[in-house]
Amino acid sequence: MSARIQSGARADVYTRITEEIIAAIDQGTGEWRAPWFHDGTSSASPTNLASGKRYRGINTLALWVSAMTFGYGDGLWGTYKQWQDAGAQVRKGERSTTVVLWKPTQSSDHEDDAGEEVGGHRRMIARAFSVFNVAQVDGYARATVGALPEDQRLEHADAFIANLGIKTEFGGCEAFYLPSQDTAFMPDFASFCDPASFYGVWLHEMGHASGAKHRLDRDLSGRFGTQAYAAEECCVEILAGLVLADLGIAHHPRPDHAAYIASWLKVLKEDPRAIFTAASKAQQAADWMHCKQPDADSDFQPSIGLAQVMDAGQPGLAALVAAA
Numbered sequence: 424m425s426a427r428i429q430s431g432a433r434a435d436v437y438t439r440i441t442e443e444i445i446a447a448i449d450q451g452t453g454e455w456r457a458p459w460f461h462d463g464t465s466s467a468s469p470t471n472l473a474s475g476k477r478y479r480g481i482n483t484l485a486l487w488v489s490a491m492t493f494g495y496g497d498g499l500w501g502t503y504k505q506w507q508d509a510g511a512q513v514r515k516g517e518r519s520t521t522v523v524l525w526k527p528t529q530s531s532d533h534e535d536d537a538g539e540e541v542g543g544h545r546r547m548i549a550r551a552f553s554v555f556n557v558a559q560v561d562g563y564a565r566a567t568v569g570a571l572p573e574d575q576r577l578e579h580a581d582a583f584i585a586n587l588g589i590k591t592e593f594g595g596c597e598a599f600y601l602p603s604q605d606t607a608f609m610p611d612f613a614s615f616c617d618p619a620s621f622y623g624v625w626l627h628e629m630g631h632a633s634g635a636k637h638r639l640d641r642d643l644s645g646r647f648g649t650q651a652y653a654a655e656e657c658c659v660e661i662l663a664g665l666v667l668a669d670l671g672i673a674h675h676p677r678p679d680h681a682a683y684i685a686s687w688l689k690v691l692k693e694d695p696r697a698i699f700t701a702a703s704k705a706q707q708a709a710d711w712m713h714c715k716q717p718d719a720d721s722d723f724q725p726s727i728g729l730a731q732v733m734d735a736g737q738p739g740l741a742a743l744v745a746a747a
Contacts, residue, residue: 439521441695445688467668472501472509472557480706481699482522483665489520490556497565499557506555511563519553526550580622580670586715589632591625598624600631607632619673623663630659633708641704647697653690654701661705666712 469478469486478486478500486500500520503513525547557565584591590606596614600607607628615621634641634655643651643658667673690697713719 437699438695441691441698445691467498467664469498469500471505471554472499473505478522481702483706484661484698484702485522486520486554487664493518493556493558495556495558497557499565500554501557502552502554506560506563509563511560513555513560517555517559519555522552522554524550524552577618577622577672580672583666583670583712583716584622584625584629586717587629587632587712588715589629591628598628600628602635605632605635619667622670622672623667626663626666627659629712630662630705630708631655633662633711634704639704639708639711641708643700643704646700647690647694650690654697657690657698658701658704659708661702662708665705665709669709669713 467487469483469490470476471478477483486498489495490498500522501509503519506513527547557563590604591609592606593609593611595608596610598607598609607625609625609628612618612621615624633639641655641658643654647654
């Protein structure tokens with residue numbers, strides 16, 4: 424099931440997904456929780472049934488929101504037809520989740536306004552797909568996947584971060600990235616309540632470092648002006664969630680999140696497309712980190728520009744247009 428999104432409908436997709444994410448942030452019982460915080464299980468790594476590929480960018484967030492809202496514990500998703508082709512049946516009355524695929528098209532004077540022009544050279548056609556979680560179907564046996572052994576998770580994370588080649592100094596009581604020294608500063612491991620918190624904070628600071636001019640040159644000031652700091656914080660938190668999901672490590676809220684959640688919500692509520700841009704930049708940084716690994720494969724290509732990031736064969740977003 425797919426449909427070409429006209430300009431008004433496309434705006435509705437931006438608004439609807441953003442509103443669902445805001446609702447997920449607002450809900451909860453005494454503890455704020457964003458959809459990019461997760462327990463490291465397979466639901467944190469949404470994957471398409473037919474292609475076996477991971478969803479990306481804003482689609483990952485949209486599927487995280489849906490999984491969190493409806494309590495899905497598995498990250499396998501497919502369209503109605505894909506489930507049928509697999510011999511399964513979506514149960515009557517089940518509600519679908521929308522994901523978006525952008526495909527390049529030739530620029531033309533006759534193009535209607537369903538196209539998004541990027542950098543004056545490439546236009547993108549948006550298509551929406553309705554997908555269902557494996558928990559919403561009957562007749563499908565999920566293949567057993569071995570869990571990453573606990574005794575390898577943290578060692579794997581140490582190696583992953585070391586491969587980024589970004590200097591880290593440990594000690595003190597604060598975590599921050601100092602651009603003038605191109606160095607991340609971190610409290611000692613013993614200062615954290617658990618390993619997952621340590622790696623979540625460390626990747627957060629690595630996320631800031633990824634935006635340095637000699638790396639991804641991420642500058643959100645043109646898009647968000649005075650709210651660029653809040654947008655950057657949102658971006659690197661999503662990034663940490665993406666990478667920790669890849670590493671099989673839980674990602675829970677840090678105690679200091681309450682200090683700046685209000686600024687995040689202000690950005691999201693004022694601009695429905697803000698979360699799309701934040702997710703796009705987060706996916707770009709995650710791809711860059713994966714490409715720094717010695718065993719990097721074709722699934723992780725650097726997301727520098729739409730020509731490189733767009734994976735047209737994937738039912739998800741490589742990265743939404745930065746100009747969105």
